[in-house]
Structures are given as structure tokens and as C-alpha cells.
Amino acid sequence: xxxxxxxxxxxxxxxxxxxxxxxxxxxxxxxxxxxxxxxxxxxxxxxxxxxxxxxxxxxxxxxxxxxxxxxxxxxxxxxxxxxxxxxxxxxxxxxxxxxxxxxxxxxxxxxxxxxxxxxxxxxxxxxxxxxxxxxxxxxxxxxxxxxxxxxxxxxxxxxxxxxxxxxxxxxxxxxxxxxxxxxxxxxxxxxxxxxxxxxxxxxxxxxxxxxxxxxxxxxxxxxxxxxxxxxxxxxxxxxxxxxxxxxxxxxxxxxxxxxxxxxxxxxxxxxxxxxxxxxxxxxxxxxxxxxxxxxxxxxxxxxxxxxxxxxxxxxxxxxxxxxxxxxxxxxxxxxxxxxxxxxxxxxxxxxxxxxxxx
Amino acid sequence: xxxxxxxxxxxxxxxxxxxxxxxxxxxxxxxxxxxxxxxxxxxxxxxxxxxxxxxxxxxxxxxxxxxxxxxxxxxxxxxxxxxxxxxxxxxxxxxxxxxxxxxxxxxxxxxxxxxxxxxxx
Amino acid sequence: xxxxxxxxxxxxxxxxxxxxxxxxxxxxxxxxxxxxxxxxxxxxxxxxxxxxxxxxxxxxxxxxxxxxxxxxxxxxxxxxxxxxxxxxxxxxxxxxxxxxxxxxxxxxxxxxxxxxxxxxx
Ligand code: SF4
Ligand code: SF4
Numbered sequence: 001x002x003x004x005x006x007x008x009x010x011x012x013x014x015x016x017x018x019x020x021x022x023x024x025x026x027x028x029x030x031x032x033x034x035x036x037x038x039x040x041x042x043x044x045x046x047x048x049x050x051x052x053x054x055x056x057x058x059x060x061x062x063x064x065x066x067x068x069x070x071x072x073x074x075x076x077x078x079x080x081x082x083x084x085x086x087x088x089x090x091x092x093x094x095x096x097x098x099x100x101x102x103x104x105x106x107x108x109x110x111x112x113x114x115x116x117x118x119x120x121x122x123x124x125x126x127x128x129x130x131x132x133x134x135x136x137x138x139x140x141x142x143x144x145x146x147x148x149x150x151x152x153x154x155x156x157x158x159x160x161x162x163x164x165x166x167x168x169x170x171x172x173x174x175x176x177x178x179x180x181x182x183x184x185x186x187x188x189x190x191x192x193x194x195x196x197x198x199x200x201x202x203x204x205x206x207x208x209x210x211x212x213x214x215x216x217x218x219x220x221x222x223x224x225x226x227x228x229x230x231x232x233x234x235x236x237x238x239x240x241x242x243x244x245x246x247x248x249x250x251x252x253x254x255x256x257x258x259x260x261x262x263x264x265x266x267x268x269x270x271x272x273x274x275x276x277x278x279x280x281x282x283x284x285x286x287x288x289x290x291x292x293x294x295x296x297x298x299x300x301x302x303x304x305x306x307x308x309x310x311x312x313x314x315x316x317x318x319x320x321x322x323x324x325x326x327x328x329x330x331x332x333x334x335x336x337x338x339x340x341x342x343x344x345x346x347x348x349x350x351x352x353x354x355x356x357x358x
Numbered sequence: 359x360x361x362x363x364x365x366x367x368x369x370x371x372x373x374x375x376x377x378x379x380x381x382x383x384x385x386x387x388x389x390x391x392x393x394x395x396x397x398x399x400x401x402x403x404x405x406x407x408x409x410x411x412x413x414x415x416x417x418x419x420x421x422x423x424x425x426x427x428x429x430x431x432x433x434x435x436x437x438x439x440x441x442x443x444x445x446x447x448x449x450x451x452x453x454x455x456x457x458x459x460x461x462x463x464x465x466x467x468x469x470x471x472x473x474x475x476x477x478x479x
Numbered sequence: 480x481x482x483x484x485x486x487x488x489x490x491x492x493x494x495x496x497x498x499x500x501x502x503x504x505x506x507x508x509x510x511x512x513x514x515x516x517x518x519x520x521x522x523x524x525x526x527x528x529x530x531x532x533x534x535x536x537x538x539x540x541x542x543x544x545x546x547x548x549x550x551x552x553x554x555x556x557x558x559x560x561x562x563x564x565x566x567x568x569x570x571x572x573x574x575x576x577x578x579x580x581x582x583x584x585x586x587x588x589x590x591x592x593x594x595x596x597x598x599x600x
Contacts, residue, residue: 034452035434041459045442046469051532058532058555122486129495136507143511143569149555157560158509184481211385211431224384229408290360292403292410303403305389320387320435328431357459 003031006339010039014117014343017353021330021346025339033334035327041357048317053079053287054153056314060304061147063319064355066106067297069098069142071319071355072151077231078293078306079153085283089275091155092233096270097168098142098150099232099295100263104175105134105146106298107256107263110350111186114253117347118195123185130178133171140164155280165271172264179260186257196249200333200345203247210329213322214300215255216349220247226296237269249348256350286310297322299350321355363401363412368423371402374413375425378404383411385429390439392469393417398443417445424450434458442469506571511554513570516545520566521587527558527567547583549574 004025010018018039024031047059060075061068073095080087087095108131115123135145142148142158150156160168186192202212204221217224218241225241227234242258244251287308294303300322307316326349333345366374379385386403393399393416400422402413415422424447426432436447437458447453489495497504506512523545525538535551536558538544559567 036454036458038457038459055530055532058553058557062553122482122489126482126485126489139510140507141509143509143556144554147553147555149511149557157556181485189481208382208384209379209429209431211387211429224408226408292361292412294410301386301405303386305391305401305403307391316389316391318387318389318391320389324434325387325431328434331430 008342008346012343014113014347015351015353016113017351019346019351019353021334021342023334023339023342028339030334030337030339030342033331035330037353037357039357040354042354044358045317045319048314050313052312053308053314056317057151057153058149060317060319061149063358064297064321064352065146066109066352067102067299067302067355068147069102069150070295070297070302072149073099073232074293074295074302074304075306076151076153077295078291078304079287079308080283081293082287082289082291082306082308083153083283083285085154085281087155088278088281089233090159090277091279093270093274094156094158094160094279095151095232096234096237097160097267098138098148098156100266100270101134101138102148103298104260104263104267105131105138107260108134108179110256110298110347111182111253114344114347115186115192117343118192120191123182126178127182130175130182133175133178137168137171141168152280152283154283155278157280159279160274165274169268169271172267176261176264179257179264183257187254192253193250195341195344196253196348199249199337199341200348201246201248202329202333206332207247207329210332211325212300212329213325214296214298215252215259216300216326216329218242219244219251219255221245224301226294226301229294231295233270233273236273237266239266249344252348286312287314299323299352300325319358321352321358323349323352323356327351327356361401361412363414365414365416368415368417371413371415371423372425372428375402375428378411378413379428382406385431386410388432388435388439390443390445390469392443398445400439420444420446422447424448426450500576503573506573508571510571511556511569512572513574514547514549514552514554514559515568515570516547516585517566517568518545518585518587520564521545521585522564522566523587524563526561526563530561531558543587545585545587547585549583550580 006023006025008021008023009015010020020036022034048056057072061072063071108127112124112127139145142150150158202220207217207220223241223243242255244254288310290307292305302322303320305318309315383404383406386405389401391399398417400415404411422445424436436450437454441456441459523538523540528536528538533551533553535548537546559569
């Protein structure tokens with residue numbers, strides 16, 4: 001059976017979203033993998049032609065169904081830089097709080113799906129039960145569960161009062177407990193180790209060459225985290241990127257698990273330091289010029305290129321999402337592994353297809 | 359405000375990109391922008407220790423040299439630009455021939471033509 | 480192995496989910512629920528229709544109609560913040576699931592002294 005081609009996806013039990021892989025197989029071992037997309041392409045970049053730059057905030061939030069808030073944050077930060085607006089300090093801290101809540105729920109979602117990919121249903125359910133608390137915090141503070149719609153150019157739309165911050169902290173303590181209770185299973189369970197160790201190995205050099213971002217890079221020893229750029233209020237908070245050395249699925253799992261704790265810590269710090277004052281500044285005028293804005297999403301670096309000509313509509317909006325940068329690495333991670341491990345390795349990059357295709 | 363980018367000609371592109379790779383830059387992405395006179399402008403973004411550097415290439419015809427021989431990861435974004443702008447990258451592997459998002463080579467590239475509501479589809 | 484205590488605990492405790500349509504959850508204060516317009520306060524200025532990112536609002540000044548397509552609405556609340564008279568509000572209740580597509584058309588009577596608001600293009 002030399003060189004059988006197996007189509008993997010677009011509909012597959014482990015895939016929440018449609019991604020298609022053409023796997024060339026020889027004796028159950030993958031020889032080569034070619035990704036194909038186009039099932040959920042919506043042309044959101046093109047929509048910038050007919051929606052004005054303020055309405056685009058709501059559009060870019062819908063690029064991704066998981067890290068929506070950070071998309072809007074990146075976009076607003078880009079426009080703020082173009083228009084010379086400085087968001088007030090309180091807004092910057094609130095942005096950090098919501099960003100980290102997003103990272104928390106995204107990583108919990110991913111850990112759950114990853115457990116599901118290994119066939120570990122009870123862990124999947126338990127993690128999503130913990131995640132539900134974060135969704136409640138999102139809804140109570142921002143109004144919606146996932147697409148928070150809290151960013152505007154020049155600040156944020158919602159404020160937190162002391163009652164809410166206290167409640168967030170007590171909920172986070174529960175989340176922390178829930179995560180810690182799962183920690184031993186995720187990191188030390190025999191089944192998990194057996195399915196993830198040494199699978200889909202990527203070296204640091206390869207990861208750099210293939211332009212990987214986020215946890216993919218950090219799991220193979222490259223300490224790159226866009227939060228180090230110090231956007232929003234990250235410059236005033238204390239954290240260090242989580243780095244692992246092995247570059248396999250297990251290392252990626254460890255990175256994301258450790259980032260849960262890091263996010264909780266960052267939210268606590270941000271609430272502790274939350275300054276008083278306005279939450280937004282009025283913004284007049286229209287943007288002009290071009291700029292590149294970057295931010296760290298749960299899946300890695302996200303890049304916005306904005307070109308404006310002083311009109312109501314943007315000239316060009318280009319969104320490079322983290323999964324778009326991580327998918328090429330699949331072409332080197334998949335060859336050499338068994339067909340049965342493909343789902344685990346594929347999920348370990350935390351694919352988000354709808355944001356890849358926009 | 360504009361981005362400071364080194365302007366290059368398409369002949370020098372591969373050499374410039376290879377030089378950046380030598381320095382240990384991570385390839386971030388390529389942005390293609392409509393230029394005024396039917397042409398297009400390409401911005402190549404590279405990251406090194408959290409700072410970005412850019413290369414700017416003005417394309418007049420339809421043909422652009424592909425950099426996926428240097429950074430293999432570029433195949434995805436180059437295919438995307440082929441779909442969106444109807445350009446053609448020489449030496450692109452794998453070449454999806456405009457089937458990444460679109461139906462194939464006879465589908466009109468959506469980002470061609472004038473910008474603004476009038477150019478929308 | 481490490482999951483067994485958790486699994487056992489879950490086995491003997493109450494269901495963590497609820498049978499949704501029969502027992503809906505109370506929304507939090509400030510949740511962005513169903514959008515309503517108070518026709519008494521609306522002056523048909525059209526601000527909401529211009530700011531709405533999903534373009535699901537139509538204001539017909541001549542006919543005195545305010546139209547809303549709930550199934551195109553993304554519940555972002557932008558219109559609520561933009562409305563100059565505060566006639567729009569979001570209830571803390573979701574729109575129930577229905578079998579047919581609905582369209583909300585409200586007849587608004589604008590009092591004559593308020594009709595001087597200019598609608599900008
Ligand atoms: S913005 Fe308010 S007052 Fe104006 S048309 Fe809309 S609902 Fe009526
Ligand atoms: S909530 Fe948002 S989408 Fe819905 S009508 Fe208002 S502005 Fe439009």
C-alpha cells in the first residue's frame with residue numbers, strides 16, 4: 001500500500017471547524033500532509049469597503065469566535081495609534097482583564113477539546129464546567145458571553161464597580177481550584193502522556209522557520225510573547241512567558257495549562273492595580289496613514305495592517321490570525337507520525353479555522 | 359503615519375528575504391495592498407525579538423517571485439494573495455491555483471479594482 | 480486514574496446543566512438581551528440605523544416607521560448607546576426561539592416640534 005491518500009476532514013469528529021487535510025499514508029505512517037481550506041471563508045477583510053471604520057470593530061470581533069475581544073483590541077489599538085489617541089489608564093487595565101478572561105476561556109476550551117481528541121470525555125466535560133464560570137463573568141461584566149463588544153476607539157464601553165471586581169476575584173478562586181484539581185490529570189495521567197509525548201515534535205529552529213506563533217513557539221523553547229510589547233497595561237504588570245523545551249504535544253499542553261495560572265494571576269494583578277478615572281476618551285476625526293498593530297491572542301500573535309486615507313472607509317484591512325501562521329508547520333509536524341495520532345497533533349496547534357479564513 | 363519599509367525591486371526580493379533569514383528573523387506575513395494605478399503593493403513583515411521590519415515591493419504586472427523557497431511557510435499567504443488579488447507567484451509550491459478560497463482560476467479576484475463602496479461586490 | 484474522585488463526586492451530585500427551554504436561566508444585570516424601542520420617545524432621527532454594524536435597522540421618516548430585523552442583529556448594543564433620546568433599550572431577556580423569521584415594524588409618531596432633526600447623509 002504505497003502512497004495511499006486519505007482525506008482527513010473537512011468533517012471529522014475531532015474538528016470543531018472544517019479543515020481539510022490530504023494525508024499521504026504508507027503503512028499507517030503519514031508521509032506528507034497538504035492542508036486545504038475555503039469552507040468558511042467570509043471575506044471579512046473585503047467588508048471594510050462597505051462598513052465604516054467604527055462599524056468594523058463589530059466586524060473584526062467576528063473574525064474569531066473565541067478570541068473576539070482581542071481582535072477588537074488589536075484593531076482599536078491600531079486606530080488609536082493612527083489617530084493619536086491615548087486611552088485612559090483605567091481602560092487599559094480593563095482591557096487586560098477582559099483579554100486575560102478570554103485567554104482563560106480559550107485555553108480551557110482547548111484543553112477540553114484536546115481531552116476529547118484523546119477520547120477522554122470526563123476530563124473534557126469537567127474542564128468545560130470550569131470554563132462556564134468564566135463565561136458567566138464575561139456575561140455579567142460585558143453583556144455577552146463570547147463576543148464581548150467592549151472595545152471602542154479610545155477606550156472601553158463598560159466599567160467594573162467594586163462589587164463586580166470582588167465577585168470576579170471570588171469566582172476566579174473557584175476557577176483556580178477547579179483547574180488545580182484537573183492539573184494532575186492533565187499533566188501526569190498515563191493515558192494523556194502516552195498520547196501526547198513525543199508526538200508532532202517541532203524544534204525551535206523549525207518553529208521559527210515556519211513562522212509559528214504563541215504557544216507553538218513557546219513550547220519549543222522560544223520565549224516570544226506579544227504581551228511583552230507592553231500594549232494595554234501589560235507594561236505595568238509582572239509576568240514572564242511560559243516556556244517549555246520539548247516541542248511535542250505534551251509541551252504545548254503544558255504551556256497552555258501553565259498559562260491558565262498566569263492569566264488568573266494577571267487578572268488579580270490588574271484588579272489590584274486598577275486605577276480610577278474615565279474609561280474612554282472621545283475620538284473625533286478620521287484615521288489616515290498606515291500602521292501595523294500586534295497583540296497576543298490565546299493562539300499567538302495576531303497582526304493587523306490598517307491603511308486609511310482619511311475617509312469613512314478603510315483603504316485596506318489585513319488580518320493575519322495566529323492559526324494562519326501555525327498551519328504551515330503542520331506540513332512538517334504530521335509526516336512520520338501514525339494516522340491515529342493525527343487528530344491529537346492537529347488539535348495541539350489549537351486550530352481556529354474561521355479566523356484562518358476570515 | 360506610514361510604516362518605514364525598505365523599498366525593493368522584485369529582482370532583489372529573494373536576496374533581501376534570504377538575508378533577513380540569515381539574521382534569524384521570523385517570517386510574519388505578506389500584506390498585499392491595492393496601489394493607485396491598477397498595480398499592487400506588497401509588504402513583507404518580519405519579526406526579530408519583537409521588533410518588526412518590513413520590505414515594500416511595488417508590483418506592476420501580474421507576476422511576483424515567490425519566497426516559499428526561503429520561508430516555506432509563505433505558501434499559505436501567497437496562495438491567499440493569488441486568490442484575493444489575482445496575482446501569480448512564480449515558483450509557488452504547493453500552488454492551489456486559486457482554489458484556496460475561490461472556485462478556481464476563472465473566478466474574479468475580489469480585491470482587484472477600485473476600493474470603497476463603489477468597488478465592492 | 481486521578482479523575483476517579485471527581486467522576487464519583489459528579490455521579491452522585493446534581494445535574495450541572497439545566498433543561499433549557501423549560502427552565503431558562505436568569506440573565507445577569509447588564510446582559511445584552513432583546514432590543515426594544517420605546518415608540519413614545521423615538522424621534523426617527525436615524526442615528527441607530529447609521530451606526531448599526533449589521534445594518535439591520537431601517538428608519539423610514541416619511542412613513543414614520545422604525546424597522547428592525549432581529550435575526551440580523553448581533554446584539555452589540557451600539558445603537559442603544561448612540562440613540563440620542565434613549566428610546567432604545569436591551570432587556571435582560573433573550574429573544575425566544577421561533578419557527579419563522581420575524582421582522583419588527585413599529586409605527587412612530589413624531590411630534591411636530593421635534594421633526595427638525597436633520598438626517599445627515
Ligand atoms: S436613534 Fe433612537 S430616536 Fe433615533 S431613530 Fe433610532 S431609536 Fe429613534
Ligand atoms: S444591537 Fe447592534 S446589531 Fe442589533 S440593532 Fe443595535 S446596533 Fe444593530
